[in-house]
Amino acid sequence: MISGYAGQTLRINLNNRQSSTSPTPESWKKEYLGGRGFVARAFWEEIKPGTLPLGPENKIFIAPGPYSGQFLSSSGKLHFGALSPATGGYGDSNMGGHMSLELKQAGIDLLIIEGMADTPVTIVIDNGAVSFRDASAYWESDTYVSERRLKEELGEEWQIAVIGPAAVHGVVYACIQHDFGRQAGRTGVGTVMGSKKVKAIAVRGSKDIPLANPRAALAAGEKFMDAVMKQPGYTHWQPYGTPEVVPWASGVGVMPTRNFQTGQIEGYNGLNGPTMKEKVTEIDKGCTSCAIPCGKWGPGVVNGKVKPQEGPEYESIALLGSNLGINDIQQVAYLNGVCDELGLDSISAGNVVAWAMECYEKGYVAAEELGRPMRFGDAEAAAWMFEEIAYGRGFGKLLGQGVKAAAAKVGRGSETFAMQIKGLEISGYEARYAPAMMLSYMTCDVGGHHNRSWAVTFDIATGRENFEGKAERVVWLQHVRPLYDTLGCCRFPWVEAGIEPSTYADFMEPITGVKWTWDELLTVSERIWNLTRMISVRHVPGFGRASDLPPARWTLEGHVDGPTAGKHFTPAQADELLDRYYALRGWDSNGIPRAEKLQELNLGFCVAK
Amino acid sequence: MYVILRLEGHIREFYPHLQEPTTIFLSRPATVAEILGQAGIPAELPGAVLCGKLRVGLDHVPEDGQELVLLSPLAGG
Numbered sequence: 110m111i112s113g114y115a116g117q118t119l120r121i122n123l124n125n126r127q128s129s130t131s132p133t134p135e136s137w138k139k140e141y142l143g144g145r146g147f148v149a150r151a152f153w154e155e156i157k158p159g160t161l162p163l164g165p166e167n168k169i170f171i172a173p174g175p176y177s178g179q180f181l182s183s184s185g186k187l188h189f190g191a192l193s194p195a196t197g198g199y200g201d202s203n204m205g206g207h208m209s210l211e212l213k214q215a216g217i218d219l220l221i222i223e224g225m226a227d228t229p230v231t232i233v234i235d236n237g238a239v240s241f242r243d244a245s246a247y248w249e250s251d252t253y254v255s256e257r258r259l260k261e262e263l264g265e266e267w268q269i270a271v272i273g274p275a276a277v278h279g280v281v282y283a284c285i286q287h288d289f290g291r292q293a294g295r296t297g298v299g300t301v302m303g304s305k306k307v308k309a310i311a312v313r314g315s316k317d318i319p320l321a322n323p324r325a326a327l328a329a330g331e332k333f334m335d336a337v338m339k340q341p342g343y344t345h346w347q348p349y350g351t352p353e354v355v356p357w358a359s360g361v362g363v364m365p366t367r368n369f370q371t372g373q374i375e376g377y378n379g380l381n382g383p384t385m386k387e388k389v390t391e392i393d394k395g396c397t398s399c400a401i402p403c404g405k406w407g408p409g410v411v412n413g414k415v416k417p418q419e420g421p422e423y424e425s426i427a428l429l430g431s432n433l434g435i436n437d438i439q440q441v442a443y444l445n446g447v448c449d450e451l452g453l454d455s456i457s458a459g460n461v462v463a464w465a466m467e468c469y470e471k472g473y474v475a476a477e478e479l480g481r482p483m484r485f486g487d488a489e490a491a492a493w494m495f496e497e498i499a500y501g502r503g504f505g506k507l508l509g510q511g512v513k514a515a516a517a518k519v520g521r522g523s524e525t526f527a528m529q530i531k532g533l534e535i536s537g538y539e540a541r542y543a544p545a546m547m548l549s550y551m552t553c554d555v556g557g558h559h560n561r562s563w564a565v566t567f568d569i570a571t572g573r574e575n576f577e578g579k580a581e582r583v584v585w586l587q588h589v590r591p592l593y594d595t596l597g598c599c600r601f602p603w604v605e606a607g608i609e610p611s612t613y614a615d616f617m618e619p620i621t622g623v624k625w626t627w628d629e630l631l632t633v634s635e636r637i638w639n640l641t642r643m644i645s646v647r648h649v650p651g652f653g654r655a656s657d658l659p660p661a662r663w664t665l666e667g668h669v670d671g672p673t674a675g676k677h678f679t680p681a682q683a684d685e686l687l688d689r690y691y692a693l694r695g696w697d698s699n700g701i702p703r704a705e706k707l708q709e710l711n712l713g714f715c716v717a718k
Numbered sequence: 719m720y721v722i723l724r725l726e727g728h729i730r731e732f733y734p735h736l737q738e739p740t741t742i743f744l745s746r747p748a749t750v751a752e753i754l755g756q757a758g759i760p761a762e763l764p765g766a767v768l769c770g771k772l773r774v775g776l777d778h779v780p781e782d783g784q785e786l787v788l789l790s791p792l793a794g795g
Contacts, residue, residue: 340726341724341726341768341771341787341789342726342727342789342790344771345766345768345773345789346789346792351792351793353765353766353792354765354791354792354793357762357764357765357766357791358791360762361762423792423793538793559793560793563793565791565793566728566729566732566763566790566791567732569760569762569763570729570732570733570759570760570763571732601792603727603728604727604728604790604792604793605727605790605792606726606727607726607727607728607730607790672762
């Protein structure tokens with residue numbers, strides 16, 4: 110038996126409020142490792158074609174990885190997945206905090222939540238034993254209030270994931286929040302939880318997790334921790350966290366500004382790490398067993414109103430700051446706090462409201478229809494609109510269905526600047542003149558998301574006009590970066606502190622008892638990548654090349670100013686990038702994995718009969 | 719005169735010849751931007767440049783024998 114796993118899949122059926130367990134399949138440990146791999150494999154097995162994202166047949170999959178909490182710094186990651194209400198295809202999101210280890214210590218490698226409760230519930234998992242608590246009294250409460258209430262009722266040692274009003278009201282980009290500021294933010298996994306009337310999941314565990322060689326695992330973990338903390342990158346980045354990248358992002362013209370009209374924001378130092386440390390941050394906050402506490406807790410302020418919150422991280426600064434035309438970090442922190450308490454994905458929410466602001470400024474939507482004027486730079490208006498969205502009021506109800514749906518309804522050419530791919534709003538990197546990054550967004554399995562391949566630096570290092578090697582880099586990153594989500598780890602020790610990713614193969618033997626090479630781990634990641642592609646092929650009618658195209662703005666307009674003013678690639682060049690990428694992947698010209706590629710990756714079960 | 723150039727984080731992957739700290743010989747005092755140009759690294763690539771453990775700008779002129787550390791930009795949140 111392979112070590113490092115808790116041993117059980119826990120299935121909770123909300124229809125009859127029953128639960129059952131089954132052993133974690135040994136073959137899955139070998140072929141999918143855990144985390145994102147278990148989520149994708151279970152998704153294929155359990156979600157049948159024709160399932161509606163908000164119907165009772167959709168399921169939520171939650172999985173820690175084999176490394177989660179196992180002596181390894183920055184191993185506090187937990188993976189969530191479901192058929193996405195934002196895209197209709199494969200959806201997942203990854204969250205830090207303390208819940209991954211707690212789930213493993215409760216005996217769980219994979220949690221499957223199915224069916225639909227008839228009244229609001231909180232699922233309570235105590236060392237693997239499942240019970241349900243009535244959540245009616247706080248069903249509509251915000252995330253902070255709900256999590257605090259459950260901590261007071263159950264005890265501080267419980268780890269809690271909770272949804273807010275946005276999920277309750279069916280906003281398709283609602284998130285799941287944990288630890289007062291960590292989110293599984295993307296693809297609407299919170300919306301699915303809300304559709305099932307699950308307000309919260311509370312977990313407590315104290316079981317042992319068998320490791321193949323605990324002493325060797327501890328020694329390897331100590332060595333790793335020591336290496337991380339000696340890196341100059343650690344010393345420089347840790348005090349400031351991800352906001353410290355703001356001057357760089359704006360300086361090279363990749364910081365989305367005023368709905369991606371340009372890539373730099375005037376007064377960007379009002380959003381950078383030192384300014385945030387001075388004006389917002391009160392304490393650092395980290396995840397389970399992390400040497401790099403990148404979370405920053407402190408108050409946000411708009412017009413004298415104060416809101417405590419965690420963050421904002423770079424992504425929230427980009428989408429709630431520059432993309433809304435705001436360069437005041439206290440205002441961005443306030444908006445971040447609003448999104449967090451409402452349970453809105455701050456990336457999608459900022460993207461959607463920026464689109465509404467551009468519509469207003471261009472005269473496509475009047476103030477009367479919006480409910481008030483919505484100009485770039487108006488934080489008060491943005492905060493107001495986030496509430497309208499979360500509670501499904503007025504124009505906010507339309508915005509709650511995502512920017513693609515809103516633009517389809519408004520029309521008048523607003524689709525051109527609806528910044529989404531596959532229905533998911535694009536995150537915090539303006540990429541129209543960064544071909545590897547643009548291709549990363551285009552081919553990301555969940556839609557316009559940065560974290561599967563972050564390739565801006567490669568574009569700069571190798572030349573932005575140059576297409577050579579770009580598709581190769583994207584494919585490699587799409588295997589390396591999601592592998593962290595599969596193992597249950599954070600990428601910061603690599604990206605931030607400079608630890609070689611191949612180092613991670615060395616931990617497999619002491620933890621699992623099986624020796625793995627780095628290349629073998631990458632093959633697992635390639636298998637998962639093809640599987641998630643096939644899931645969307647299965648669930649999204651007409652899924653293929655057209656699903657991978659960038660928003661029209663990126664191939665029709667250059668930046669209005671900044672270091673890359675006027676520059677963009679053409680639709681034909683976007684097609685050329687896809688041709689190169691599909692050829693490398695072994696996919697056909699429509700972007701569908703070929704049968705022989707699927708067979709090669711032991712995904713024969715995905716081949717159409 | 720010379721400086722030691724050290725790349726940290728993922729940008730090291732782009733420069734196989736700069737995997738280890740590398741001595742860059744200079745014919746005269748030079749700015750960070752000029753030194754990066756001599757090493758074939760775009761000046762806008764590093765997320766931050768440290769000299770003597772302090773963050774410096776591209777117009778900074780390091781002293782003879784000092785180490786320049788190029789930090790990778792980070793992504794996330």
